[in-house]
Amino acid sequence: MSVCVCLALAEPSQDSLCVQKDCPAGQLCRVVMECPSPGMCSLKAECLVEAPHSWHLDLCIVGHPILEMRDGVLSNTLCNASLPCPGSGLAYCNDELWGVLGACCRSNPDSPVKPGQCLTDFSDHGFYCIDACNNDGDCRDTWKCCQYGCKRICRPPQVEYTCPSLCGENTYCLRPEMPRCWATGQCFSLGDCVACDPVCGLECPRGYVNDSRGCPICQCRPSVNNTENLFSKPQLFWLDYNRHHVVIISTFLF
Secondary structure (H helix, E strand, O other): OOOOOOOOOOOOEOOHHHHHHOOOOOOEEEEEEEEEEOOEEEEEEEEEOOOOOOOOOOOOOEOOOOEEEEOOEEEEOEEEOOEOOOOOOOEEEEOOOOOOOEEEEEOOOOOOOOOOOOOOOOOOOOOOOOEOOOOHHHOOOOOEEEEEOOEEEEEOOOOOOOOOOOOOOOEEEOOOOOOOEOOOOOEOOOOOEEEOOOOOOOOOOOOEEEOOOOOEEEEEOOOOOOOOOHHHOOOEEEEEOOOOEEEEEEOOOO
């Protein structure tokens, strides 16, 4: 039984080297990488009567996978984490078809810069190094080429959001690190002013302590000499973000 690994990919844009080559009718243009010595690589367009068969066809954003002469035959330049693409900055390893070797695609020669910023931290660094892009033009749609440790990969840009200068009383501004949906199914957008959790019935003359969101929690603010409300301060509480319960495990100190 055969298995098809299929991706819905946009048709690649024509490589500028092939535009300049202007192959005659009936011939195909493919970009070939020549490396006379390690680190000394160059790209050139070749007119071929028949291009090599490839399961990576249409995988690249610019043109088709780069070819190289291997055992006297022009073949796709393959890559993976331990087999980087030759030619620093000329190509990147397209890894969209994991399960087979990746293919070296030509980096966008215009090096466009897309709007937005890369996330400052990406937890899935993995245990391998790979250059899956060299610039934003090597990434699909609005994704950007981001450096994380020893790898460069395409990631969606950090979501831009703005909070009002001041949300109303007992509300907080939803930031990226906060849950966006409650267990009830109600969801909010980044930058929205969201109602704080209901507070317990403790009597706190100096008011409640605020959490990192700026919302009051079931704990009284200490007095200056730290003796006021000694017996009304909860010893331990748990705040349920999934809407929205304050559970007092040990209500008072005795």
